Amino acid sequence: MNTDLLIFFISGGVAIVATILVITQYNMIHALLYLIVSFLALAVVFYVLGAPFAAALEVIVYAGAIVVLIIFVIMMLNLKKDAEEQERSWLTPGVWVGPGILCAILMIEILFVMLTGGFEGNATQAVGAPEVGRSLYGPYLIAVELSGLLLMAGTVGAYHLGRQRRKVIHRFLEMTDE
Amino acid sequence: MSTIEYLWLVPFLPLLGALLLIVVGRSMSKAAIAWIGAGSVVLSALVVIVIGIGFLSSPGVYEISVWQWFVVGNLNPSIELHLDALSLIFIFVITFVGFLIHVYSVEFMREDSGYARFFACLNLFVCSMLLLVLAGNLVLLYLGWEGVGLCSYLLIGFWYEDPKNGYAARKAFIITRVGDTAMLIGLFLLFSTFSTLDIETILSAAPTEWEQGSSIATLAALLLLGGAVGKSAQLPLQNWLPDAMAGPTPVSALIHAATMVTAGVYLIARMYVVFELSPVAMTTVGVVGAVTLLIAGFSAITQTDLKRVLAYSTISQIGYMFLALGVGAWSAAIFHFFTHAFFKALLFLCAGVIIEALHHEHDIFRMGGLRKQLPFVFVAFFAGAASLAALPLVTSGFYSKDMILWYAWAGEKGNGLLYAAGLVGALVTALYTARLVIVTFFGSARTPVSKKPGWHMTLPLGVLAVLSITTGFLEVPHNFWHGQLISGFLSDVLPATTIQPGSEAYEWLLQLVAVMATLVGVFIGYYIYMATPGLHEIVKMKMAPLHGLMQAGWGFDALYDLLFVRPVTWMARANRGDIIDGIYTGIAWVTMAANRAFAMTQNGVMRWYVLGIVVGALLIITLGIFV
Amino acid sequence: MNAIPIEYGLILAGILFMLGMVSVLIRRNIIFMLISVEIMLNAAGLAFIVAGSKWTQADGQIMFIFILTMAAAEVSVGLALILQIYHQLKTLDTDAANRMRG
Numbered sequence: 001m002n003t004d005l006l007i008f009f010i011s012g013g014v015a016i017v018a019t020i021l022v023i024t025q026y027n028m029i030h031a032l033l034y035l036i037v038s039f040l041a042l043a044v045v046f047y048v049l050g051a052p053f054a055a056a057l058e059v060i061v062y063a064g065a066i067v068v069l070i071i072f073v074i075m076m077l078n079l080k081k082d083a084e085e086q087e088r089s090w091l092t093p094g095v096w097v098g099p100g101i102l103c104a105i106l107m108i109e110i111l112f113v114m115l116t117g118g119f120e121g122n123a124t125q126a127v128g129a130p131e132v133g134r135s136l137y138g139p140y141l142i143a144v145e146l147s148g149l150l151l152m153a154g155t156v157g158a159y160h161l162g163r164q165r166r167k168v169i170h171r172f173l174e175m176t177d178e
Numbered sequence: 179m180s181t182i183e184y185l186w187l188v189p190f191l192p193l194l195g196a197l198l199l200i201v202v203g204r205s206m207s208k209a210a211i212a213w214i215g216a217g218s219v220v221l222s223a224l225v226v227i228v229i230g231i232g233f234l235s236s237p238g239v240y241e242i243s244v245w246q247w248f249v250v251g252n253l254n255p256s257i258e259l260h261l262d263a264l265s266l267i268f269i270f271v272i273t274f275v276g277f278l279i280h281v282y283s284v285e286f287m288r289e290d291s292g293y294a295r296f297f298a299c300l301n302l303f304v305c306s307m308l309l310l311v312l313a314g315n316l317v318l319l320y321l322g323w324e325g326v327g328l329c330s331y332l333l334i335g336f337w338y339e340d341p342k343n344g345y346a347a348r349k350a351f352i353i354t355r356v357g358d359t360a361m362l363i364g365l366f367l368l369f370s371t372f373s374t375l376d377i378e379t380i381l382s383a384a385p386t387e388w389e390q391g392s393s394i395a396t397l398a399a400l401l402l403l404g405g406a407v408g409k410s411a412q413l414p415l416q417n418w419l420p421d422a423m424a425g426p427t428p429v430s431a432l433i434h435a436a437t438m439v440t441a442g443v444y445l446i447a448r449m450y451v452v453f454e455l456s457p458v459a460m461t462t463v464g465v466v467g468a469v470t471l472l473i474a475g476f477s478a479i480t481q482t483d484l485k486r487v488l489a490y491s492t493i494s495q496i497g498y499m500f501l502a503l504g505v506g507a508w509s510a511a512i513f514h515f516f517t518h519a520f521f522k523a524l525l526f527l528c529a530g531v532i533i534e535a536l537h538h539e540h541d542i543f544r545m546g547g548l549r550k551q552l553p554f555v556f557v558a559f560f561a562g563a564a565s566l567a568a569l570p571l572v573t574s575g576f577y578s579k580d581m582i583l584w585y586a587w588a589g590e591k592g593n594g595l596l597y598a599a600g601l602v603g604a605l606v607t608a609l610y611t612a613r614l615v616i617v618t619f620f621g622s623a624r625t626p627v628s629k630k631p632g633w634h635m636t637l638p639l640g641v642l643a644v645l646s647i648t649t650g651f652l653e654v655p656h657n658f659w660h661g662q663l664i665s666g667f668l669s670d671v672l673p674a675t676t677i678q679p680g681s682e683a684y685e686w687l688l689q690l691v692a693v694m695a696t697l698v699g700v701f702i703g704y705y706i707y708m709a710t711p712g713l714h715e716i717v718k719m720k721m722a723p724l725h726g727l728m729q730a731g732w733g734f735d736a737l738y739d740l741l742f743v744r745p746v747t748w749m750a751r752a753n754r755g756d757i758i759d760g761i762y763t764g765i766a767w768v769t770m771a772a773n774r775a776f777a778m779t780q781n782g783v784m785r786w787y788v789l790g791i792v793v794g795a796l797l798i799i800t801l802g803i804f805v
Numbered sequence: 806m807n808a809i810p811i812e813y814g815l816i817l818a819g820i821l822f823m824l825g826m827v828s829v830l831i832r833r834n835i836i837f838m839l840i841s842v843e844i845m846l847n848a849a850g851l852a853f854i855v856a857g858s859k860w861t862q863a864d865g866q867i868m869f870i871f872i873l874t875m876a877a878a879e880v881s882v883g884l885a886l887i888l889q890i891y892h893q894l895k896t897l898d899t900d901a902a903n904r905m906r907g
Contacts, residue, residue, distance in 0.1 A: 002808070004808075004809055005808070005809055005813075008809050008813065008814075009813075012813070012817045015817070015821065016817070016820055016821065016824070019821055019824045019825070019844055020824060022824075022828070022840065022844065023824055023825075023827060023828035023831075023832075023841065023844075028834075028836060028837070031837065031840060032840070035840060035843070035844070038821075038844070038847075039847065042821075042847060042851060045814070045817065045851065046851075046854050048809060049809060049814060049854055049855060049858045050858045050861075051854045051857065051858060051865070051866050051869075053866055054850075054854055054866045054869045054870070057869070057870065057873055058847075058850075058873075061873050061877065062843075062847065062873070062876075065877065066843065066876060066877060066880050069880055069881070069884060070836065070839070070840065070880065070884065073836070073884045073887060073888065074836065076888070077888075077891055077897075083897075086834075086898075087834055087837075090832075090833045090834070091831065091832075095830075095831045096827070096831060098789075098830070099789075099792075099826070099827045099830030099831050100827060102789075102792055102793065102796060102826075102830070103823045103826050103827050103830075105796060105800075106792075106795075106796055106799070106823065106826070107819060107820075107823050109796075109799055109800065109803055110819045111816065111819065112803065113803060114812055114815050114816065114819070115812065121810075121811060121859055125861045127857065127858065127861060127862065127863050127865075127866060131863045132863045132866045132867060132870075134863075135863040135864065135867055136863075136867055136870070140867055143867075143871060147870075147871055147874040147875075150874060150875065150878050151874060151877065151878050153878065154877070154878030154879070154881045154882050155881065157881070157882045157885065158881040158882050158884070158885040159885075160885075161882065161885035161886055161888075161889055162884075162885035162888050162889070164892065781903060782902065782903025783899070783900050783903050784835075784838070784899040784900075784902070785830065785833065785899065785900070788829050788830055788838075789830060792826065792830065
């Protein structure tokens with residue numbers, strides 16, 4: 001038992017526990033905080049798996065940017081206490097049964113494939129940021145440009161969708177224009 | 179020849195009158211309408227007289243082509259008028275009786291709001307009827323045939339506010355349509371054989387094209403007979419005529435007594451060659467006539483409505499004409515048509531006066547005693563009735579009916595049964611005529627007279643009364659003296675009837691028998707209705723079932739209702755939801771149901787969509803792993 | 806650097822993915838569904854990283870970067886949509902947004 005494996009188990013365990021807490025929380029902010037914990041734990045997992053660049057991005061982008069974005073939106077929505085109550089009322093034990101069974105089946109299948117599909121071997125060597133960068137701006141250049149386009153589209157889409165249009169209430173079109 | 183060139187004026191003048199009245203009749207004064215309506219027919223009658231004089235000076239067959247109508251393949255009918263002795267007699271009767279009835283209508287319809295409509299229809303009728311009898315080809319004849327049917331429909335339903343009148347009009351139209359369809363098929367048959375519908379060509383080609391007694395000739399003749407029985411209200415299509423009395427009385431007089439209903443007689447006489455080729459068809463014509471004249475005559479005895487008595491009497495008299503046609507006595511049929519047109523029109527016009535005078539009272543048993551109150555009408559009516567009953571020697575009906583009876587017995591195609599039917603018919607005719615006259619004009623007055631007819635009405639009565647008596651002398655029996663004007667006149671067109679050898683000796687005897695039948699009939703009528711008061715009620719009680727049957731026209735209406743109307747209405751009701759349509763509705767329903775079922779998956783609840791994606795992914799992965 | 810058997814990494818990815826999926830299925834709150842999707846995307850990224858490290862290639866990390874990019878775009882658009890839905894329906898219940906039912 002080497003240290004890397006130990007760290008892997010600990011951080012993996014933290015990630016799983018944090019994720020379970022995310023999906024069982026009634027309070028949205030609490031759930032998001034657990035989500036950050038889960039992401040940070042995963043960043044450690046990435047690191048021990050020999051992907052330091054990905055680990056850094058996980059922390060910066062996921063934990064730093066995306067979750068913060070969601071928190072901002074939740075703040076904008078200005079949710080009250082009753083949102084939590086409502087969440088509690090929706091999340092009855094009964095709703096777990098069906099999804100649980102489905103996911104259990106899927107899990108079993110994935111485990112079956114993994115354990116019989118010849119996935120073995122160890123992660124031996126780290127792949128550093130320079131290699132990733134060379135690869136990114138070499139063979140994957142087109143894909144990088146497409147990603148840029150996707151982000152552009154996301155920006156435009158978010159702006160367009162998020163814009164609060166001024167309500168123009170015409171006395172005849174009241175029903176259609178909202 | 180020169181005057182005959184103007185033959186086209188004869189149908190054209192009434193057509194012009196009709197068009198004028200249709201277009202601008204609403205805005206005209208009643209006087210102007212009367213002048214146009216009656217005037218066009220009067221002018222037409224004058225033209226006919228001029229043409230008739232020209233024709234008599236040089237008899238023959240004239241063809242006047244007005245213009246080419248249309249050309250479709252072999253079929254190229256033209257508007258072609260054909261004048262010979264037969265059509266001359268018809269156009270004379272149509273225009274002359276038509277003119278008298280138009281004059282009568284001027285006063286009769288004065289109070290009516292549909293004055294212009296009435297005269298427009300009546301003029302259009304005269305035009306159609308003239309086209310029918312003048313047509314040189316069967317297409318034009320069919321145009322006229324349908325034209326008179328249309329006018330008949332319009333005029334029966336003239337007082338359309340009452341649904342009963344509309345019903346009677348539809349009944350007349352639909353029943354005659356049955357016959358018209360048969361006739362149309364007959365025309366197709368003729369066209370497929372001769373490649374033309376020109377009457378002269380068909381008549382000259384038929385004997386060479388078809389063998390005597392061949393089945394196709396029989397079929398053609400029977401199909402034409404179908405059209406004739408429809409239009410002329412003969413068995414089995416006779417039951418529309420009594421209901422047709424719903425129209426105004428001048429209409430009944432002109433269309434449903436004098437002219438249109440005799441179109442069938444005209445058709446058979448015109449196409450006589452085709453009928454002579456088929457003994458079966460001839461016999462059928464005779465039997466139809468004989469049976470019709472009997473059942474209609476018996477029905478007439480029991481009717482209480484003045485106009486219905488006359489309607490049944492008309493059916494019966496046309497039955498005589500068919501009987502004559504059936505035994506090949508062509509000129510006798512035309513002669514009877516000629517006399518019948520006058521006396522029946524007269525009777526109807528008198529009936530109109532009576533009904534008007536008694537506040538639209540139709541029931542003869544509520545009349546009575548009119549002899550003193552309407553003496554002129556009584557005289558006129560009596561003249562017509564005498565002619566109808568065929569009182570011997572002085573009336574026209576006697577001569578024409580006697581001629582038919584004589585040929586029914588002695589003609590080559592005649593036989594004893596047809597003669598017997600005619601004889602019984604004569605007795606019955608005399609009986610119901612006597613009843614009509616006695617009940618209406620004698621006894622005590624039951625309804626007061628409120629209105630006396632003016633000269634517009636009495637003049638036609640007078641003229642027709644004179645004609646009813648005198649026209650008989652145009653053709654008197656061989657054994658009286660040689661005065662056979664009608665059959666001589668028609669000899670160019672219609673063949674003379676051959677007599678069974680050795681029967682001339684019986685002619686006196688037969689005439690005597692016919693006279694006896696008439697007198698017995700009149701006496702029975704007198705005995706029941708006049709000599710012993712109350713006897714007719716007793717007779718009616720004793721024979722109640724038979725009386726009811728006869729009053730209902732032998733139940734033909736009920737029979738047809740049961741045979742045709744009920745099944746059709748039943749089918750219509752059964753098919754109310756449209757069974758065939760149900761198939762398509764079913765397809766649509768299945769599609770809609772499928773649509774609803776699939777729409778349920780698109781319920782807008784996002785969790786269901788996620789679930790769908792998960793289940794689908796699970797399915798695909800499972801398949802990928804284990805299969 | 807040392808030996809982490811990659812099955813462990815893949816099993817971890819699988820567990821995280823399942824948790825995310827369960828959460829998507831059970832939640833009615835649309836923000837929670839978005840968070841759950843992020844968890845699932847993250848798990849997929851983990852699987853790529855694990856595979857990349859097995860072959861000692863940069864491609865796994867590059868795929869992770871693309872997933873990251875995609876997640877960022879998705880979150881921005883998704884949040885804009887959430888704002889609109891909340892603005893219009895005054896709730897975050899996805900069942901209320903079923904006006905597009907067939």
